[in-house]
Amino acid sequence: MAAAGPALATNLNLSLQSGGSNVVTVLPGANVPYSVMGVLSDAASDGLAAFSIDVSFTGGPLAAADAPSGPPMVSFDRPAGLTNPAGFGGTVLTGVLVQVGGAQNTIRNVFAPYPNGNVVTGVAQLGQALALVSGHLTAPATAGSYTLNASNLVANVIQTGQNGIPFWRVDKALPGTVVPLTVIVGPLKPRK
Numbered sequence: 775m776a777a778a779g780p781a782l783a784t785n786l787n788l789s790l791q792s793g794g795s796n797v798v799t800v801l802p803g804a805n806v807p808y809s810v811m812g813v814l815s816d817a818a819s820d821g822l823a824a825f826s827i828d829v830s831f832t833g834g835p836l837a838a839a840d841a842p843s844g845p846p847m848v849s850f851d852r853p854a855g856l857t858n859p860a861g862f863g864g865t866v867l868t869g870v871l872v873q874v875g876g877a878q879n880t881i882r883n884v885f886a887p888y889p890n891g892n893v894v895t896g897v898a899q900l901g902q903a904l905a906l907v908s909g910h911l912t913a914p915a916t917a918g919s920y921t922l923n924a925s926n927l928v929a930n931v932i933q934t935g936q937n938g939i940p941f942w943r944v945d946k947a948l949p950g951t952v953v954p955l956t957v958i959v960g961p962l963k964p965r966k
Contacts, residue, residue, distance in 0.1 A: 854891025
């Protein structure tokens with residue numbers, strides 16, 4: 775008899791975008807909105823349970839990312855979910871955002887003030903890319919090409935067929951592909 779091999783892990787793939795594109799051209803000093811889009815590599819789970827990433831920009835320091843404003847991402851933010859002490863938008867550490875993201879209430883907490891939300895299944899399933907994080911960066915004053923990138927991904931997915939009793943079981947998701955955002959800063963055009 776042969777023993778069964780280990781199951782293949784689900785990957786969380788990320789694409790950093792501005793206006794739906796991985797390349798954006800802006801003027802020096804422009805305020806550039808960005809999103810970190812996420813999608814799972816397969817349908818072997820019931821969706822994303824938790825994630826944390828670091829975000830860096832070669833063109834300068836970043837401010838904390840925005841707090842989620844609508845479903846399903848509000849389930850990953852306090853009080854419904856759980857985040858690092860600085861919040862969903864991450865901790866600013868020498869201009870880099872550390873531990874951006876959060877976790878749903880898969881432990882079914884009822885004692886502490888948070889997490890206190892209901893778990894949402896199907897988040898970032900295969901073929902359903904979702905803006906996990908949104909924020910803004912300031913383009914450098916110097917013309918050139920700069921990169922916004924994500925690293926240090928940690929994520930969990932909900933095991934299939936769960937009903938959350940007594941809690942939601944999760945599996946580790948592995949880092950998948952990461953497509954950075956290229957910010958091309960153009961020179962100011964002379965006035966006529």
